[in-house]
C-alpha cells in the first residue's frame with residue numbers, strides 16, 4: 001500500500017502546494033491528473049523519494065520514505081520504484097542488455113541475465129537485446145524504458161507524461177503496455193498526465209487542482 005498523509009510542500013520561492021490524502025492499494029492502477037503547474041511533477045518527486053516534503057508522511061508498504069537515510073532511500077528507490085520518464089535516458093555506449101544490467105547494479109542487486117531476457121521477451125524486444133539505443137526506433141526505445149522500470153520488480157511503477165509526445169495509436173499502445181507490465185510484475189501503477197486522451201483508460205483518478 002502507498003499512502004500520503006497531510007503532505008504539503010513549500011518551495012524556497014514561497015510557492016506552496018497542498019496534496020489531499022491519498023491511499024493506493026497494492027496492484028491498483030491510478031491516473032494522476034492535473035493542469036500544467038498544478039503540482040504533478042512535485043508530487044511524483046515526493047512519491048519517489050526525490051523531494052522531501054515540507055510537511056506530511058509518505059509510506060510505501062511499511063516504509064516511511066523520509067525516515068530513511070539518503071543511502072537507504074537510494075537503494076529503496078532502485079529496488080521498489082520503477083520510473084518511466086518521457087524521454088528514454090539510456091546510456092548510448094551500452095547495449096540494451098547492458099543498460100538493463102546496470103539498472104540492477106544501481107539498485108544494489110546482483111546481475112540476473114535471465115530476468116533481463118524475461119522482461120525483454122515480455123515486451124517483444126528480445127531480438128534487440130544486443131542492439132544499441134541509437135539503433136532503435138522511438139517506439140522500441142519506449143519499450144526499453146518500460147523494461148528498465150520493471151526490471152527490479154518494483155512495488156510501484158510510475159510514468160510521467162508517457163503519452164504527451166505520441167500520436168493516438170502509439171499513446172494507446174504505451175498505456176496498454178504499462179498496464180500489462182504492472183499486472184505482470186504485480187506493481188501498483190501511477191500515470192501522471194495532462195493528456196485527456198488517457199482519461200478513459202483508468203477508473204481510479206487522483207486529481208490535482
Ligand SMILES: Nc1ncnc2c1ncn2[C@@H]1O[C@H](COP(=O)(O)OP(=O)(O)OP(=O)(O)O)[C@@H](O)[C@H]1O
Pocket residue numbers: 011012013015017034035036037038039040041042043194
Ligand atoms: N524548484 C522550484 N522552485 C520554485 N517553484 C517551483 C519549483 N518547481 C516547481 N515549482 C512551482 O510549483 C508549481 C507546480 O509545479 P510542477 O512542476 O509540480 O507542476 P506540473 O503539474 O508537473 O506541471 P507541468 O504539467 O507543466 O509539468 C508550479 O507553480 C511551479 O512554478
